[in-house]
Amino acid sequence: MTTVPRRDRPGFYYPKPPATWWLRRPNYVLFMLRELSSVFIAIFLVLLLVQIHQLSQGPAAYAAFVERLRSPGWIAFHVVALAFALYHSITWFNLTAVVQVVRLGERQVPPRLVAAANFLLWGVVSLVILFFFLLGG
Amino acid sequence: MSTRKTSEPFWWGLFSVGGVVAAFLVPVHLFLHGLAVPLGWIPVSPARIQALVGHPLIKLYLFVLIALPLYHWAHRFRFILEDVGLHALRAPIAVLSYGSAVVGTVLTLWVLLR
Known part of the structure; x- marks a missing residue:
């Protein structure tokens, strides 16, 4: 395995695994998916903010935006994002229960x-x- | 062991609070605004939604719902990039991630308070 020097401790080195290290084990993949859930959640929240903004632009703008959300692409995105959001909730509650005594x-x-x-x-x-x-x- | 003071606990705190908000509130809102309303499962008039969004308490709620999980995203996104080997770019990644969340917070305030 290659190494990289540690800036905080000269003379010491970090091991540098390949960028695909998390594909090696199912558990690592699940960890990466959990981390990735935050990306889908953030995209949804930005969309929600845009939706609220469109509301202030008048009924026509709002209706047009909701109409766009009906497209198969956005529906597919929201189905996937919902699955990620549920995965975040489940892992979060299980985790905090252990951390918080x-x-x-x-x-x-x-x-x-x-x-x-x-x-x-x-x-x-x-x-x-x-x-x-x-x-x- | 480094005894240097960092802003890490501050961002970690926001990450944690944002994670709680995302866990409790985001799935039902994703279902509502991403699927139920666009697909017409729930009939809602834009006027009614406008009245809802105009309420100060709902504005506060929306701020919590939208802004706080952005810090949760920033923290996780930062470490996704570090975990796939971008150690050398630690500092700029952190600034960009948390910076985006701060920009998102300002935008949320702007949209809600305008």
């Missing part, structure tokens, strides 16, 4: 239970937003 008295609440509480809260929050939007729309 919750204590009840002397005892530590099992991480699985903390994760379950997170998942439950996620479901409730999502339903509240959904119903707020349905009733509001």
Whole structure:
């Protein structure tokens, strides 16, 4: 394996794996997909911001933008982005449950239970937003 | 071990908060605005959405929903690039990533407060 010098510690070197190191094991690929989920989430949020901006440009501009989102390409993007967003949520709740130790008295609440509480809260929050939007729309 | 002070904890904090916001709020909004509304599963009038977006509390909510996960993206994107071997470009990658999130925050404020 090639190495690169460490700027913070002269005389020491980082190992330099090839750029495709994460393709070697399924777990590494899942890690990369988890990291990549943030890109899809960010693109969606920028689109949402554009949508809000179009709203201020009048009903015609807004309708045209929503019409564009109906194209197969954008629908496909949003399906993929939704899958990535769900993957982020699932990995995030499982991870924070392990990192964040919750204590009840002397005892530590099992991480699985903390994760379950997170998942439950996620479901409730999502339903509240959904119903707020349905009733509001 | 370096005892040098860095801004790392600050950005990591924003990454963490943004990750929480993204985990709890983004999937349902992605479903709503990316699929349900464009495909006509949910009939919504633009006037009603405009009224919703005009509300100060909804504006605050949208700011949290849009701006904070941008820092989550910036942090992860930065390390994706480093992980595929761009160690030499550490500093410019960090500045560009976090800088983009800051620009995104300003744009979000501009769109919401105009």
